[in-house]
Amino acid sequence: MKLSADLFFKRSMKTVGAPFSRGWAKARQTRKNDVAQVLILAYHRVVASIAEAERNSIYGLVISTESFARHLEIVRSSYDILSLDEALLALRGGRSLDRPAAVITFDDGYRDVYDNAWPVLRQMGLPATVYVPTALMGSGQILDHDRLYWLSLQARAAGIDLRQPLHNAGITPQQSARILSARHMAQVADALNYHPLPMRQAILRCLEAALPEAASHYPASYELMSWEMIREMADGGISFGAHSDRHLILTLEDGATSEQEIHRSKQVLEAQLRRPVWHFAYPNGYCNPLIQAMVRRAGFASAVTTKRSIAQRGDDVMTLPRISLCEESTRGITGTYSEAVAHLRLAA
Ligand SMILES: [Zn+2]
Structure with a gap:
């Protein structure tokens, strides 16, 4: 199944029910109250015990369930949390925003996102996108x-x-x-x-x-999601994007390998989910113009990096910036979660 990125945007317009033309988009951009900013948050693992996770895991990848829920409360007070599809529409000028928007994303498809993050998202009624390295999912392998x-x-x-x-x-x-x-x-x-x-x-x-x-x-906590978990989340409204097939750093591989990784990740995810997949995350955030062109050619409509910034209307949707967060991001001087630091980092 290969659908073009343009078709993705046409379909998105339809689902959101917004009229779209270049002229209309331009007129929208000039509206005073149209802020057209999207904060894309990037998480990896959401864990039940932060002390244990930080003992045996890369600290920059983990956040406790409690801190994650607190982050979302703060973000929700300043931003409209949108699905990635809706946010892309706003970035392309197809939808206006009265408040800055935020998008929640997770990289790597860790099982604890299914166990711990998803219940929080469900309870708060929030959309999110999970980027998965397709060859590893459901294989018993770890990253x-x-x-x-x-x-x-x-x-x-x-x-x-x-x-x-x-x-x-x-x-x-x-x-x-x-x-x-x-x-x-x-x-x-x-x-x-x-x-x-x-x-x-x-x-x-x-x-x-x-x-x-x-x-x-290896610790059991490194486990990734099964395809059953992924399908269950997808049926529950979580969107899935590709994160290459084997989590290769695409800028270091030869062209043929990178092209295959990108194509294969789209094919496998679409076959498993039985729906089109439009979104891509570069492993470790690394990309260059050649890799971006490959991702576009494969039919993806957006791609995210780890460049630290807030996305603005008119930004290249194939190199969208994100703000990566973990427990450490909102720790105060006492070494524990700080509401003040969290507000400083997360409130608009
Ligand atoms: Zn990754």
Whole structure:
């Protein structure tokens, strides 16, 4: 099933019931009360126990269910929380906004989004979009960045020097010295993850071989959603977008691999959901004009990055900015959730 992005916008106009023409859109833009700003929020994992999650997970990816719900309350007080489809319509000039709008997104398709975030969204009656790496969903596999983080953490705890295993994987001594000198393990994992797939696989193989077998028993909390969960959420009004097939950093791969990743993620998601898929999120936010053109050619109508900014009418819908949030984003000086910091960060 391949439908063009233009058809997506025609369909969206229909569902929202708004007339659309260039002239009409232009007239709308000049309306005094039409703010045409969209804050796109990016979350990853929503967890029951933040203390436990921050012990064994990349801290920038996790937020507690309570803090997540508080974020949404604050955002709702300043913004109209719209579906991504509705927000795109506003960004393209097909709908006017009396208040700034916000969109809730999640990357990676973690199971705890189904378990913890979805009940909050349902209770508050809010729309959201989840971007999933299609090859990993329902496969029992976990994401490479989580594996790399866990293995680095185990190595540091056991006092195992990773320079030799990294050398075995083809990393130069200078590179490994730089990577391993990072202060936070999340930075180590991020640097190890930032490789084309064959190299990343070699790194994982060499790290697993250098550590005791038990180190490769990854925490259950890294689990991703099953296709049944995804379909249940989609039937319940949550929209799904593609996040490549294997969560590859597309700017590091050759053109043919990137093109295949992008096409395949759309095909697989559409087949699983039995509905068209219009939205894409670049893994780790990385893109360039070539990758953007591939995403557009594949028939996607929008793509999000991790560039920190608020989207404005007229922005390129293939490189939409987002604000990434986690528990750390709204911590005060006492180290716990701060309503004051949250208001500073989230209120318009
Ligand atoms: Zn991701």
